[in-house]
Amino acid sequence: MAARTLAQRKQITAWLYASPLVIVLLPFFVAPILVVIIASFLENDGFGGMVRHFTLANYAAIFGAELTWRLYLSTIKFAVLTWAATLVIGFWVAYFLVFHVRNQLLAIGLFLLCTVPFWTSNIIRMISWIPLLGKNGLVNSVLLSSGAIHQPLEFLLFSDFAVIVAYVHQLTIFMIVPIFNAMARIDKRTVEAARDAGASRFDVMRFIIVPLSKNGIALGSIFVLSIVMGDFFVVKVMSGGGSASIVSALFEDIAVLQYPPAAASAVVLLAIVVIMIALILRTVDVRKEIAR
Amino acid sequence: MAAAKGDIELAGVYKRFGDVVAVDGVNLKIPDAAYCCILGPSGCGKTTILRMIAGHEDPTGGEILIGGDNVTGLPPVERRTAMMFQSYALFPHLTVRDNVAFALRVRGLSKPDRYQAADAMLEKVRLTELADRLPGHLSGGQQQRVALARAAITEPRVLLLDEPLSALDEQLRIQMRTELRRMQRELGITFIHVTHTQLEAIALADLVVVMEHGRIKQAGAAREVYAEPRDRYVADFLGGQNVLSGTVQTVNGASLIVSAPQAKDIVVPLAGRSRVASGDQIDVAVRRDDIHLRRASVTVDQDWNALSARIRAIEYQGFFVKVMLDSLGENELVAYVPERQFFEDAFEVGDVVLATWSAERSRLLV
Amino acid sequence: MSTAPVALSRSAMRARRRIAEGVEPKRPWTFWVLATLFAGYVLALYGPMLCIYVLSLQDIRGGLVFPMKGLSLHWFIDLFTQVRTGDVKGGFERSIVLAVLVTVLTVVGSFLAGLAFRQRFKGDGVVFYLMIGSLVAPGLVLGIGIGLLFQYLGIEATWYTSALGAHLSWTLPFGVLVMFAVMSRFDRAWEEAARDLGATRWQIIWMVVVPILAPGLVAVALFGFTLSYDEFSRSLQTSGSLNTLPLEIWSMTLNVTSPSLYALGTVTTIASFLIIGVCLGAIALIQKRRASRVAD
Numbered sequence: 001m002a003a004r005t006l007a008q009r010k011q012i013t014a015w016l017y018a019s020p021l022v023i024v025l026l027p028f029f030v031a032p033i034l035v036v037i038i039a040s041f042l043e044n045d046g047f048g049g050m051v052r053h054f055t056l057a058n059y060a061a062i063f064g065a066e067l068t069w070r071l072y073l074s075t076i077k078f079a080v081l082t083w084a085a086t087l088v089i090g091f092w093v094a095y096f097l098v099f100h101v102r103n104q105l106l107a108i109g110l111f112l113l114c115t116v117p118f119w120t121s122n123i124i125r126m127i128s129w130i131p132l133l134g135k136n137g138l139v140n141s142v143l144l145s146s147g148a149i150h151q152p153l154e155f156l157l158f159s160d161f162a163v164i165v166a167y168v169h170q171l172t173i174f175m176i177v178p179i180f181n182a183m184a185r186i187d188k189r190t191v192e193a194a195r196d197a198g199a200s201r202f203d204v205m206r207f208i209i210v211p212l213s214k215n216g217i218a219l220g221s222i223f224v225l226s227i228v229m230g231d232f233f234v235v236k237v238m239s240g241g242g243s244a245s246i247v248s249a250l251f252e253d254i255a256v257l258q259y260p261p262a263a264a265s266a267v268v269l270l271a272i273v274v275i276m277i278a279l280i281l282r283t284v285d286v287r288k289e290i291a292r
Numbered sequence: 293m294a295a296a297k298g299d300i301e302l303a304g305v306y307k308r309f310g311d312v313v314a315v316d317g318v319n320l321k322i323p324d325a326a327y328c329c330i331l332g333p334s335g336c337g338k339t340t341i342l343r344m345i346a347g348h349e350d351p352t353g354g355e356i357l358i359g360g361d362n363v364t365g366l367p368p369v370e371r372r373t374a375m376m377f378q379s380y381a382l383f384p385h386l387t388v389r390d391n392v393a394f395a396l397r398v399r400g401l402s403k404p405d406r407y408q409a410a411d412a413m414l415e416k417v418r419l420t421e422l423a424d425r426l427p428g429h430l431s432g433g434q435q436q437r438v439a440l441a442r443a444a445i446t447e448p449r450v451l452l453l454d455e456p457l458s459a460l461d462e463q464l465r466i467q468m469r470t471e472l473r474r475m476q477r478e479l480g481i482t483f484i485h486v487t488h489t490q491l492e493a494i495a496l497a498d499l500v501v502v503m504e505h506g507r508i509k510q511a512g513a514a515r516e517v518y519a520e521p522r523d524r525y526v527a528d529f530l531g532g533q534n535v536l537s538g539t540v541q542t543v544n545g546a547s548l549i550v551s552a553p554q555a556k557d558i559v560v561p562l563a564g565r566s567r568v569a570s571g572d573q574i575d576v577a578v579r580r581d582d583i584h585l586r587r588a589s590v591t592v593d594q595d596w597n598a599l600s601a602r603i604r605a606i607e608y609q610g611f612f613v614k615v616m617l618d619s620l621g622e623n624e625l626v627a628y629v630p631e632r633q634f635f636e637d638a639f640e641v642g643d644v645v646l647a648t649w650s651a652e653r654s655r656l657l658v
Numbered sequence: 659m660s661t662a663p664v665a666l667s668r669s670a671m672r673a674r675r676r677i678a679e680g681v682e683p684k685r686p687w688t689f690w691v692l693a694t695l696f697a698g699y700v701l702a703l704y705g706p707m708l709c710i711y712v713l714s715l716q717d718i719r720g721g722l723v724f725p726m727k728g729l730s731l732h733w734f735i736d737l738f739t740q741v742r743t744g745d746v747k748g749g750f751e752r753s754i755v756l757a758v759l760v761t762v763l764t765v766v767g768s769f770l771a772g773l774a775f776r777q778r779f780k781g782d783g784v785v786f787y788l789m790i791g792s793l794v795a796p797g798l799v800l801g802i803g804i805g806l807l808f809q810y811l812g813i814e815a816t817w818y819t820s821a822l823g824a825h826l827s828w829t830l831p832f833g834v835l836v837m838f839a840v841m842s843r844f845d846r847a848w849e850e851a852a853r854d855l856g857a858t859r860w861q862i863i864w865m866v867v868v869p870i871l872a873p874g875l876v877a878v879a880l881f882g883f884t885l886s887y888d889e890f891s892r893s894l895q896t897s898g899s900l901n902t903l904p905l906e907i908w909s910m911t912l913n914v915t916s917p918s919l920y921a922l923g924t925v926t927t928i929a930s931f932l933i934i935g936v937c938l939g940a941i942a943l944i945q946k947r948r949a950s951r952v953a954d
Binding site for chain 1: 686703709723773810930
Binding site: 346347348367368369374375377379381382383384385394395397398399442443446 | 845847848850851852853854855856857858861865866869870
């Protein structure tokens with residue numbers, strides 16, 4: 001008879017299967033984070049090195065600086081606005097693709113159509129906002145020639161508006177994919193049963209579609225929020241240097257080799273992002289997506 | 293004595309999942325080339341036993357022998373058993389022929405060889421024209437035959453079927469029943485068929501095993517289990533019997549007089565069971581087709597038992613009429629009246645009648 | 659038995675007329691609203707791209723903004739031939755190789771991890787949250803951490819070691835999440851049936867699980883390739899002395915900028931449309947062939 005029971009063998013196999021993932025995560029996630037955490041407690045020698053001396057000075061500097069609070073406020077503001085916009089657009093696009101497009105091949109085709117722009121480098125797309133939204137850009141030209149406005153719109157580029165537009169442009173797809181996936185799993189017969197019982201389309205949305213898409217919405221939100229909180233060049237470029245983000249400030253520190261303060265800033269940011277994500281994960285059971 | 297290849301023996305088999313005991317000490321012997329049906333409601337442990345014989349679950353205790361070999365702990369392929377799953381589990385990405393040939397492909401047979409064997413098997417189940425179809429384009433009955441062919445190609449000594457007919461509609465179910473029986477005779481191997489439909493079990497099986505809560509309540513030939521149930525549970529589950537509970541009033545020689553809340557002085561033959569005494573609580577069974585319904589005014593013979601009852605519902609069933617009567621408290625009394633007899637003097641719902649049966653047709657239950 | 663006359667609403671009367679005339683049912687008004695929204699979204703998505711396409715067709719006098727100067731393929735030629743302050747060709751090659759490596763490793767790693775998570779195993783919660791952590795951690799922070807780590811260990815950071823690892827720490831969690839979604843629709847009975855018929859564990863995976871999950875694996879591959887090819891923040895500190903394409907473009911935008919970048923954008927779009935067209939065409943062809951096989 002087998003020396004190990006079936007159950008024990010299954011556990012070992014599971015670990016073997018999970019090992020590639022763990023082998024990547026340990027040196028390329030766990031270790032770097034630990035390094036950064038350690039660096040944040042070290043003393044800065046001012047010349048690009050770190051003195052092996054435990055200090056809380058870096059954190060004190062962060063929490064004491066008014067700049068920190070302003071940066072966080074600004075970044076969180078962008079994150080929330082982007083999240084709201086991507087949610088609204090993403091939800092309705094996903095809904096359209098799942099419930100209104102009848103042919104499956106067409107739905108896939110339309111979906112792929114939405115992904116093509118992402119094969120062009122992010123940075124090229126970033127530069128192309130200028131000819132689109134600038135004073136002499138396409139949008140202004142069209143609006144001027146049609147007579148809708150008489151002066152070119154200045155706020156379109158190098159402003160908070162531009163930052164949000166760039167984020168939403170880049171990140172809506174991250175909302176669409178998980179919501180699409182969650183909606184595609186809704187049994188259309190439950191919708192039929194509800195209509196049969198007299199529910200209006202609004203009722204169906206409120207009582208069936210939205211609750212059953214919650215997992216997708218949560219996942220999409222996690223993607224969007226974490227990417228915006230961690231961004232460092234979209235803000236700089238699209239605001240014309242007017243706004244900064246936490247990570248862009250961090251990046252500047254790195255550029256002048258001030259590692260410990262940068263590390264402390266990174267740790268604080270990481271903690272905040274983790275708290276945000278944890279709050280979202282509390283609202284849904286993401287593990288339900290996995291094994292029975 | 294050398295055991296025949298496909299006979300099965302379960303010795304003290306016990307299975308628990310966490311706190312739940314699914315199979316509670318089962319002992320059973322199934323002879324080679326028998327058609328055995330394990331019958332019981334959901335959760336009684338029948339599927340668990342099937343899976344343990346197949347090798348997809350390991351028992352927590354006890355042993356399983358097939359053909360005299362102890363197979364406990366062996367993987368399915370080494371037991372020479374094959375299983376037909378309730379959902380058929382046909383591989384959706386393979387054609388019918390590839391599905392059937394799968395077991396041979398896994399053993400390393402070349403394409404021409406395994407296709408030849410697969411086609412021969414498809415002949416047997418009469419699916420040759422569908423060999424190139426995908427499972428998604430087959431009807432329920434066709435899928436079932438593919439599943440059967442796929443399992444049988446490995447030449448197992450035992451074929452295990454997990455509720456094979458449950459997914460089919462009524463007419464198809466009856467049709468496929470004969471198919472299964474025919475296949476079993478042709479292959480000459482042991483079939484173990486799990487089901488919750490009693491009529492199916494008694495139609496097919498050489499050996500019927502009735503289960504409840506992980507234990508075997510009765511195992512025997514179909515006729516024995518249906519006509520002579522050993523206890524109330526088996527009688528109720530198999531249907532076909534009415535069961536009355538009562539107290540023994542007197543014991544006189546070959547028979548008892550039982551008093552039940554709904555009827556007095558029911559005469560029950562002892563049939564060799566001497567350990568019953570006055571004052572004991574016992575169950576009495578009467579076959580549904582042994583009950584004759586009479587108008588309330590009629591006088592009844594001496595050696596006939598009679599019970600007054602009101603007709604609650606009448607169902608026409610073709611060759612007989614099912615009459616459901618109010619009288620036994622929670623269990624209703626049911627009479628199967630031959631059709632022609634019923635319509636000679638038809639009763640109506642609400643009529644008060646006498647349910648009568650010949651005293652010697654009452655049976656004592658354990 | 660009589661039925662009282664029912665007062666019909668206008669929409670019911672219209673529906674009845676349509677049925678009587680044998681006309682196809684019309685779509686609800688919500689369809690048109692949503693279709694407009696969707697069209698608007700696609701238009702907005704391609705908006706910047708349109709500028710790229712148009713401006714890439716300028717002649718040698720062209721700049722980065724409107725008004726447009728001339729019409730020619732100058733910048734396309736410039737893109738492929740010029741040796742400039744940037745190494746577009748080298749960056750492109752490195753990005754492609756890296757993306758292919760990342761894709762292969764991601765598909766294999768996500769598939770295996772997806773298999774692992776189908777049951778509860780000791781520490782599965784820890785692995786799951788580590789994975790989520792790797793997904794949400796700001797790319798630059800991880801990049802810095804990896805850079806420092808390699809520096810401390812004395813290993814040189816290159817695009818095929820540290821950058822590869824950095825990319826994987828981003829694509830693997832994505833891939834695993836996709837696998838979760840795909841595997842939840844997989845019926846375990848298929849595996850049991852295969853096991854019953856005598857297949858070994860590897861045979862089951864190779865002959866049953868992988869073919870059935872193939873569309874999901876393709877999705878993971880697509881994700882992995884796209885995420886790696888365009889990856890920037892994690893690569894910044896980890897790719898060492900030789901740049902990947904996004905880094906190359908970044909340094910180009912900081913130094914010298916010309917419409918050749920737009921030409922690059924146009925070329926990638928054409929390439930992606932071609933690839934998608936081929937894939938969809940292949941799927942349609944397979945479906946048609948299957949249907950015809952069933953018909954005989």
